[in-house]
Amino acid sequence: MVSEQAAQVLVASNRGPVSYTLGEDGELTSGRGGGGLVSGLSAIGPDTNAVWVCAALGDGDREAVRRTGGRLDTGDTGGQRVRMLGIPPEVYTDAYNGVANSTLWFVHHLLYQTPLEPAFDSDFRARWASYEAYNRAFAEALADEAGDGAAVLIQDYHLALVPGMLRALRPDLRIGHFSHTPWAPVDYFRLLPDDIARQLLRGILGADRAAFLTHRWADAFTACCTELLGGTGNTAIGVHGLGADADFLRERANRPDVDERLAELREQIGGPDGTPRRTIVRVDRTELSKNIVRGMLAYRQLLTDRPEWRERVTHVAFAYPSRQDLAVYRDYTARVQEVADEINSTYGTPGWTPVVLHVKDDFARSLAAYRLADVALVNPIRDGMNLVAKEIPVVSETGCALVLSREAGAYEELGDDALVVNPYDVSATAAALHEALTMDDDDRAARTKRLAAAATALPPQRWFLDQLEALRDG
Ligand code: G6P
Numbered sequence: 001m002v003s004e005q006a007a008q009v010l011v012a013s014n015r016g017p018v019s020y021t022l023g024e025d026g027e028l029t030s031g032r033g034g035g036g037l038v039s040g041l042s043a044i045g046p047d048t049n050a051v052w053v054c055a056a057l058g059d060g061d062r063e064a065v066r067r068t069g070g071r072l073d074t075g076d077t078g079g080q081r082v083r084m085l086g087i088p089p090e091v092y093t094d095a096y097n098g099v100a101n102s103t104l105w106f107v108h109h110l111l112y113q114t115p116l117e118p119a120f121d122s123d124f125r126a127r128w129a130s131y132e133a134y135n136r137a138f139a140e141a142l143a144d145e146a147g148d149g150a151a152v153l154i155q156d157y158h159l160a161l162v163p164g165m166l167r168a169l170r171p172d173l174r175i176g177h178f179s180h181t182p183w184a185p186v187d188y189f190r191l192l193p194d195d196i197a198r199q200l201l202r203g204i205l206g207a208d209r210a211a212f213l214t215h216r217w218a219d220a221f222t223a224c225c226t227e228l229l230g231g232t233g234n235t236a237i238g239v240h241g242l243g244a245d246a247d248f249l250r251e252r253a254n255r256p257d258v259d260e261r262l263a264e265l266r267e268q269i270g271g272p273d274g275t276p277r278r279t280i281v282r283v284d285r286t287e288l289s290k291n292i293v294r295g296m297l298a299y300r301q302l303l304t305d306r307p308e309w310r311e312r313v314t315h316v317a318f319a320y321p322s323r324q325d326l327a328v329y330r331d332y333t334a335r336v337q338e339v340a341d342e343i344n345s346t347y348g349t350p351g352w353t354p355v356v357l358h359v360k361d362d363f364a365r366s367l368a369a370y371r372l373a374d375v376a377l378v379n380p381i382r383d384g385m386n387l388v389a390k391e392i393p394v395v396s397e398t399g400c401a402l403v404l405s406r407e408a409g410a411y412e413e414l415g416d417d418a419l420v421v422n423p424y425d426v427s428a429t430a431a432a433l434h435e436a437l438t439m440d441d442d443d444r445a446a447r448t449k450r451l452a453a454a455a456t457a458l459p460p461q462r463w464f465l466d467q468l469e470a471l472r473d474g
Contacts, residue, residue, distance in 0.1 A: 006147030007051040007081070009468065011041055012138055012162060013155035014096065016054025016084060018077045020064040028064055030076035034363075036242045036387070037155065040464030041080070051081045051145045053138060055092060062086055083145060085137050094130035096158065097325055103192070104157040104200075108181045109289040109382045110188055120193050128196060132161060135203070139165035146173055151471050153464075154207070156180050161199065164206025176471045177207040178240075181384040182409065183220040186227050194228075201225050204235075208474050211238035211467060213385045214409040236474055240466055241413055243458040244390040253367040253395045261368035268356055269314045269372075277352075278313045278437055281373035281400075283366045283388050285322035286333045286359070291379045291405070291423050292319050293332075296339045296355065298379075298429035303347050303354065306434055311352050313437060315343075315377075316369050320361040333359065370395035375436040376402045378410070379423045385409035389418075390455035399448035401436035403429065413454045417447040 017038050020028045032038075044050060056062045064072060065086035072082040087095075103124070106112055118124075139162050142152055151174045154162050163175050183189075189197060201224060204210050210232075212218040218239050225232045252258070271277040280299065284290040299315045319336050323329045340355040347354045358365065376392040389410040392400055404411055404418035411420065419432040439447075458466070 005049050006150070007049050007145050008147050008150050009044060009048055009050040010053060010142055010146055010150060010152040011037065011050070011155070012053045012142055012152065012159055013037060014055050014100070014158040015057065016052055016082055017041075017080055018072065018082060019057055020060035020076075021058075022060040022063050028060060028067070030064075032078060036245075036460040036463065039245055039248065040460040043461030043465050044468070046079055049147070051083055053083045053085065053141050053145065055096075055134070055138075056084050056086050057092075062089070083141055085141055087134055087137050091130045091133050093325075094127040095134035097323070098127035099131040100158045101323055101326060104160070105181070105289075107184045107189060107191060108157065110184070111288050111381070112191070114191075118191060120196075135159060135161035136165055138162045139169060142166050143169040146170060148172055149174065151468055152176065153178060153467060153471070161203035162206075163210075164203040167206040174471050174474070175207040176209045176211060176467060177204050178211045178467065179204075179217060179221070179384070180213065180242075181217075182382050182407075183212065183217040183224070185220055186223050189220075189224045190228075197224075198228055201229055205229075205233055207235055209236045209238050209467075209471050211240055211470075213239070213241055214412045215239050216412065217384065217409065236470075238467070238470055240463050241409070241458055242385055242387070242460065242463045244387060244394050244455045245459050246394050246452070246456040247459075249367070249391055249394050253371060255364075257364040258367045258371070261362070261365040262371055265316065265356075265365070265368050265372065268353070269316065270351060272311055272351065277311075278374045279316050279369075279372055280313060280375040280377050280433060280437075281316045281369045281392065282377040283318040283369060283392075284320070286319040286329065286336060287322050288328065288332050289381050289383060290319075291381045292317065292336050293339055294423065294426055294429065295377050295379050296336070296343060297426045298433060299355070300339075300343050300346075301426060301430035302433050303343070305430060309434075309437070310347060310354075311349065314353065315355045316373075317355060318358045318362075318366055318369060321359065367395060371397050373400040374398070375433065376400050377433070378408060379403065379405045379421060379429060380408050381405075381423050383408040383410075389414060393448050393451035393455055396448065399441075399445045401439045401444050401447065402451060403432045403436050410455075413457070414451055417450045417454070 056065050065084050154177045163177050218237050340357040343355050370392045373396045378389040386408040402418040405423040406420050421429045421432050
């Protein structure tokens with residue numbers, strides 16, 4: 001039976017391709033996620049013996065692990081073999097929320113307000129011990145599933161210690177690590193306690209290859225290794241700039257459910273005397289690094305400085321929930337809502353809602369917004385890549401001008417045809433929004449075409465295969 005064979009390709013990530021919800025009647029419902037990894041992995045085809053190792057995230061997942069022993073029913077996973085780890089809830093919460101999403105995410109995205117934080121005390125050390133235990137659980141499961149000389153692709157900051165731990169257990173494996181986030185500059189990385197900073201770097205250097213989304217993040221990692229460890233040793237450093245999946249997006253964006261959402265949005269946006277309003281579109285998970293509030297402040301400044309835009313433009317902002325277990329994320333979501341309300345009550349008129357904000361996740365509605373975007377606003381404080389910047393030019397119907405933060409990884413590939421902003425500079429962002437709204441049609445069309453070509457240069461399947469080939473050839 002296939003499910004008992006040792007795997008030749010393994011993927012490890014905190015969040016797996018499937019998750020379960022537990023109904024009141026005890027029934028489990030499975031839902032499948034999308035994203036670059038899911039479609040990337042599909043490139044190797046069903047015949048390759050591949051396993052995806054992930055963590056149980058909530059109660060539904062834990063129940064599925066209890067019922068199956070962790071090897072999920074392939075009927076729930078689209079045929080993919082998945083090994084889900086039932087890590088004890090306290091250990092998981094400390095590792096995921098207490099270290100990965102607080103400390104490591106904050107360090108790589110430069111999010112601390114340093115007069116008061118971080119403060120690495122004994123509570124932090126206790127959470128760190130959980131992070132180690134959680135990484136160890138992954139390393140042991142991978143060691144257990146992997147066939148001789150198998151290739152293992154480990155994802156992200158959650159699992160930074162896994163390559164080193166796995167190397168110790170299974171020296172025969174080819175191990176890769178991929179960071180989907182930025183990497184912190186040396187001085188900022190050194191906020192971490194010295195021993196932990198070194199442990200993280202050594203963990204990743206346990207891999208044969210450590211790869212990143214852009215040269216900038218790869219160079220930052222190398223600089224940290226040089227400063228703290230004297231170099232990167234035998235680990236190769238790679239760059240693979242994940243691109244948008246054009247075929248999937250174009251097909252998905254034209255299905256009836258998206259048409260329906262488009263009609264609803266058009267209705268909501270409206271326009272004086274039947275002339276449709278211009279749109280500034282943003283779609284984000286409400287992460288602190290996305291800079292949604294400064295984006296709205298820039299829009300407010302546009303309406304103040306250039307009253308000619310009042311009634312003629314709408315800011316369509318989708319800010320979907322993320323990591324709501326952490327108070328700082330909940331507070332940020334509330335602030336986004338407040339600023340949108342303030343703008344609407346200051347400038348709104350009976351026929352015009354200046355900010356149309358949606359906070360409930362709806363992929364079809366996101367695609368509808370992509371279709372009608374005149375301007376795409378992507379202004380993160382710092383971002384590993386930002387796929388929205390790549391997706392909107394592919395899907396937008398009439399071409400869109402892209403206002404893009406120079407701190408997004410996507411800037412490396414899209415910067416030439418975007419209107420580039422410093423994400424902290426609200427006034428400059430307001431000026432860029434005006435420039436984007438007034439860009440002439442030919443320029444806008446030509447830029448959109450080049451943006452879409454650059455954005456789709458490395459589709460998810462190629463992105464995945466390139467990594468696998470580089471790892472095997474290394
Ligand atoms: C973002 C990052 C990824 C990360 C993911 C985790 O999308 O770009 O690097 O893996 O967040 O999000 P989660 O919802 O699982 O905490």
